[in-house]
Amino acid sequence: MQIVIIFKSVTYAQRAERILAKKGITSNIIKAPFGKNAGSCAYGVRISDKYIAPACDIIREVKLPYTDIMVKQSDGTYRGLEL
Amino acid sequence: MIYFDNAATTYPKPPSVIKAMNDALITCGNPGRGGHVLGRNAERIMYDCRVEAAELLGLDDETKIVFTNNATHALNLAIKSTMNEGGHAVTGGYEHNSAIRPLEAMENVEYDIAYSELFNEEDAIRQISSKIRADTKCVVLNHISNVFGNELPIHKIDDICYEKGIDLILDVSQSTGSEIIKAWDFKAVRFMCMPGHKGLYGPSGTGILACCKEDKLYSIIQGGTGSNSGDFAQPDFLPDIFESGTQNFIGIAGLLEGIRFVKGREDEIAQHKRRLIELFHNELADEKGLKFFFSNKQKSLLSISVYERNDDLFEHLCQKGICTRNGLHCAVTAHKSGHTIENGTVRISFSAFNKENEVKYLSEILKKYLKSL
Structure with a gap:
């Protein structure tokens, strides 16, 4: 299952990607699905669902604010995920 | 050039x-x-x-x-x-x-x-x-x-x-x-x-x-x-x-x-430019008719002046294939502080790529120019 942590700008998403990589978590940057908080034009880091909990811990630890966490459903749409 | x-x-x-x-x-x-x-x-x-x-x-x-x-x-x-x-x-x-x-x-x-x-x-x-x-x-x-x-x-x-x-x-x-x-x-x-x-x-x-x-x-x-x-x-x-x-x-x-x-070469580049400033100063310090704005702590560049002939000197250097800068350098306050507002200065500014022989060549051109005055 693919999960996307959404940030308010591409620079924040890039920072998250680098920080997660340093901690051994692989992610990749995508143009974010239309998030209710970020609006359009946001960017996110896509990660495997098994890493979502440690990834969120790392991102919170470095005080990098994210706006949404979304999960891609089988019909191709995204829904918000509460952690 | x-x-x-x-x-x-x-x-x-x-x-x-x-x-x-x-x-x-x-x-x-x-x-x-x-x-x-x-x-x-x-x-x-x-x-x-x-x-x-x-x-x-x-x-x-x-x-x-x-x-x-x-x-x-x-x-x-x-x-x-x-x-x-x-x-x-x-x-x-x-x-x-x-x-x-x-x-x-x-x-x-x-x-x-x-x-x-x-x-x-x-x-x-x-x-x-x-x-x-x-x-x-x-x-x-x-x-x-x-x-x-x-x-x-x-x-x-x-x-x-x-x-x-x-x-x-x-x-x-x-x-x-x-x-x-x-x-x-x-x-x-x-x-x-x-x-x-x-x-x-x-x-x-x-x-x-x-x-x-x-x-x-x-x-x-x-x-x-x-x-x-x-x-x-x-x-x-x-x-x-x-x-x-x-x-x-x-x-x-x-x-x-x-x-x-x-990155990581800042000191090396600064020292290189400082050496060129000192070389230029040593070559020309005794020349009459040339005003040097020089100090022991100067960084990266220096100004010289032949007073009302600054523009002529600049043009002369251009003709010899040497690129410098004359005038006020978009910094009127500096010229007011340095009392050079009337004629400006001719500025010589260095980079990591400049060589000592280039400075010596400039010095020779300047010496000949000063002799011709």
Whole structure:
């Protein structure tokens, strides 16, 4: 299952990607699905669902604010995920 | 051709800069908008450049690096953000017009210029301190004069500003890349402003606004940022608040390689330029009719004068294939402080690429010119 942590700008998403990589978590940057908080034009880091909990811990630890966490459903749409 | 106008723009550029720009033209699309492969390539270059610049400048967070068109653009953002609500500002006596004119243009801003004796740091501190008032909001200070190469005491002024709760804006146009300037060494500095095309060996059309503090930001330019697009209001966070419109990612690709060229070599480059200054001075110090503006602590460049013949000397050097710079160098305050406002000066400015034999050649040309007078 693919999960996307959404940030308010591409620079924040890039920072998250680098920080997660340093901690051994692989992610990749995508143009974010239309998030209710970020609006359009946001960017996110896509990660495997098994890493979502440690990834969120790392991102919170470095005080990098994210706006949404979304999960891609089988019909191709995204829904918000509460952690 | 011999090039001694590096204080304006360094030339030549490292081959890696040229290659990176050429590659970016082929491989990059609009960054921060589409998310496709060409956009991602551009975004990666921009982010890498932020990381390298943040490391170079001692910033803990690369989002504090804002790309600008040049140092003038950065200074406008810094000054107009800091002085947005009006108030009193102080500048040093060796400022470029890119610091003075934004202050002059702001109707709600009063400012004083602290003219001081050339090569006298104590006098600079005394004069700047004397201009600070109870309602002073910020000091704008050039680190190294683009006219004389004299260094202003930025750390001591930082201490004074911090004690008084005043913001400090640093213009590090002539020092970045050949002086070690770290944000962590300052307490009152809000912004550091620099071009990409001088000591960072990037292309023209690039510059950096290093934001040492993240509060009280105000942008004079609003527009598309690729973020918060559903909101009419400009994003309030770095770097987006200051980066509206498509960024110069081709130039930034070159700037990235320019920063890599100087990073970790700042001392070596500074010493090389200092050796060239001393060689030039030693070759010509005894020549009559030539005024030298020289000190033992001068950095990167120096000015000379043959008084009312400065323009003639400049033209003569051009004819000999030697590029220098005459006139006021867009820095009237420096010429008032240095008492050279009447004739300006002829400026010789060095880069990492200049050679001793070039300086000797210039010296010989100058000696012959002086003999001919």
